[in-house]
Amino acid sequence: MTDLIIWDEAPMANKFCFESLDKSLKDIMSGITHAGDSIFGGKVVVFGGDFRQILPVIPRGTRSDIIHATINSSYIWDHCKVLRLTKNMRLQTGATTSTTHDIRSFSEWILQIGDGTMCEPNDGYAREEREYFSSDSIDKSDSTNFDAYEHVTPEFLNALKTSGLPNHSIKVKVGATIMLMRNLDQSEGLCNGTRLTVTRLASHVIEAKIISGKNIGNLIYIPRMSLSPSQSPWPFKLVRRQFPIIVSFAMTINKSQGQSLDYVGLYLPKDVFSHGQLYVAISRVKSKKGLKILIHDKQREPMNTTTNVVFKEVFQNI
Numbered sequence: 001m002t003d004l005i006i007w008d009e010a011p012m013a014n015k016f017c018f019e020s021l022d023k024s025l026k027d028i029m030s031g032i033t034h035a036g037d038s039i040f041g042g043k044v045v046v047f048g049g050d051f052r053q054i055l056p057v058i059p060r061g062t063r064s065d066i067i068h069a070t071i072n073s074s075y076i077w078d079h080c081k082v083l084r085l086t087k088n089m090r091l092q093t094g095a096t097t098s099t100t101h102d103i104r105s106f107s108e109w110i111l112q113i114g115d116g117t118m119c120e121p122n123d124g125y126a127r128e129e130r131e132y133f134s135s136d137s138i139d140k141s142d143s144t145n146f147d148a149y150e151h152v153t154p155e156f157l158n159a160l161k162t163s164g165l166p167n168h169s170i171k172v173k174v175g176a177t178i179m180l181m182r183n184l185d186q187s188e189g190l191c192n193g194t195r196l197t198v199t200r201l202a203s204h205v206i207e208a209k210i211i212s213g214k215n216i217g218n219l220i221y222i223p224r225m226s227l228s229p230s231q232s233p234w235p236f237k238l239v240r241r242q243f244p245i246i247v248s249f250a251m252t253i254n255k256s257q258g259q260s261l262d263y264v265g266l267y268l269p270k271d272v273f274s275h276g277q278l279y280v281a282i283s284r285v286k287s288k289k290g291l292k293i294l295i296h297d298k299q300r301e302p303m304n305t306t307t308n309v310v311f312k313e314v315f316q317n318i
Contacts, residue, residue, distance in 0.1 A: 002043060003043075003044065004043075004044050004045075004046065005040075005043060005044070005045045005046070006045075006046045006048065007045060007046070007047050007048070008048045008049065008287065009048070009049045009053075009257075009258070010047035010048060010049040010071055011049040011050065011051045011053065011055060011056075011070060011071060011314075012053070012054060012056060012257075013056060013058075013071070014056045014069045015068075015069055015070060015071050015073055015076070015106055016056075016069075016075035017257065018071055018074060018076045019042065019074055019075070019076060020227055021045075022039060022040050022041075022076060025040045025041030025043055026038075026040075026041045026236070027041075028041060029041030029042055029043070035059045039076070039079040044051030047071065047080070050114075051070070051072070051314050052111075052114030052276055052279050052310075053114075053257060053276045053279065054253075054254055054257060054274060054275065054276045054277060054280055055067075055069070055070055055274075055275050055276065055311070055314065056069040056070060056273075056310065057254075058231070059231050063311060064294065066275065067311055067313050067314055068312065070282050070314055071313065072318055077317070082318055085211070097146075102287070102288060103286075103287065105288075106287060106288045109288075110279065110282055110283050113278055113279050113282065113308055114276070114279035114283070114310075114311055115310070115315070117309060118254065118308065121178065128202045129171065129172070129173035130171070130172060130173070131169055131170070131171040132169070132170045132171075132172070132242065132243055133158075133168060133169055134158070134167075134168045134169075134170075134240045134241055134242035135226065135240070135241040135242075136154065136157035136158055136160075136168060136238065136239070136240050137157070137238075137239045138152065138157070138236050138237065138238060138239070138243075139228070139236070139238075139239050140236075140238040152236075159239065160234070160238060161231050162184050162232075162233055163229070164181065164229055164230065165181075165227055165228075165229050165238075165240060166181060166242045166243060166244060166245060166246060167190065167246075168242070170242065170243060170245065170246075170247070171247075171276070172198055172201065172206070172245075172247060173198065173201070174198050174199060174200065174201060175197065175198060176197070176198045176247060177195060177196070177197055177198075177211070177247070177248045177249055178195070178196050178197075178198060178206075178208065178245045178246065178247055178248050179193060179194065179195050179196070179245065179246050179247075179248035179251065180192060180193065180194045180196070180222075180244060180245060181227075181244045181245060181246055182225065182227070182244040184220075184222070184244070185220075186255075188215055188218065189210060189213040189214055189215035189218070190210075190220060191213075192252075193255060193258070194210060194212055195210075195211050195212040195215055195248055196208035196209060196210050196211060196212075196220070197209045197211050199219065203226075204223070204224060205221050205222065205223055206221070206222045206243060206245070206272070207219060207220075207221055207222075208220060208222060212259075219290060222243055222244070222245060223243075224241055224242060224243055225241070225242070225243075225244050226239055226241045227239070227240050227241070227242060227244060228240070231272065250267070253272065253277045253278075253280055254277070254280075255275075256284055257280050260284065260286075261284045261285055261290070262285065262286070262290050263290045263291075263292075264281070264282075264284045264285045264291050264292070265292045265293075265294070266281050266282065266289060266291070266292065266293045266294070267294050268293065268294065268295045268296075268306055269296060270306035271309075272306070272307060272308070272309050273305055273309065274309055275309050275310060275311040275314070276309075276310070277309060278306070278308045278309065279308075279310075
């Protein structure tokens with residue numbers, strides 16, 4: 001009975017996600033309607049997003065792997081009607097001519113960085129305080145080589161760190177800013193990336209107040225969870241029972257995508273390494289006054305230049 005499906009941030013998803021949806025809808029709608037063999041089973045699907053932003057994450061993938069994982073490399077793209085919208089900063093009523101010029105200049109500067117047209121040529125690569133410890137284990141259900149795991153000590157497991165998995169040791173106090181790393185309750189706004197302030201600490205639960213999204217001010221309780229990385233970088237599956245949080249006085253560029261902030265301090269001790277990261281970082285604010293950037297080299301000497309990574313191939317057929 002669905003009339004419209006909206007998929008936001010489409011350029012970040014792997015093309016196989018869209019192709020799977022297409023085949024699933026064709027199976028569902030076949031025999032029900034004459035349009036069952038059409039793309040997406042005849043359903044209208046609207047994709048939103050910006051190809052200047054971060055593309056699908058391919059662990060240990062090459063530049064070619066990333067480009068060919070985007071939606072515009074799929075057969076789906078041949079059936080899409082592309083509508084390109086230019087972002088225009090909304091000006092407040094009564095803005096002066098100088099303010100208008102500053103906003104327009106800042107907007108154009110951001111777009112130049114996103115398109116990789118700046119400094120061409122640009123080819124792309126370059127109080128109460130508690131400490132919570134996790135309970136780590138190995139899931140042996142998918143493996144028969146148990147003898148090799150006898151040499152894996154608790155100290156070794158506790159030292160492992162990877163993206164999307166909380167650390168073995170989390171030290172927080174009342175008033176600290178934290179960020180959720182898992183979707184707990186989307187109806188209450190408890191999603192991956194939600195920021196909260198700790199209000200109370202107990203042995204098995206953390207009370208916190210939401211400070212981002214539509215449910216600002218709500219008090220919620222965060223339990224421990226058994227977590228595993230979606231793509232394990234190790235030859236075994238690590239299961240870590242820990243609070244799904246990370247201290248969030250700062251956030252990574254990838255995690256900041258989708259945030260709208262008044263002030264951003266960008267710290268770049270190393271160059272960005274993926275398409276669109278610099279563009280995402282500087283486009284979180286609405287004005288040049290709200291952006292501060294600190295860049296330094298390995299000797300901690302300040303610099304005024306950095307690498308901008310843009311895979312221009314992804315813009316060719318949009």
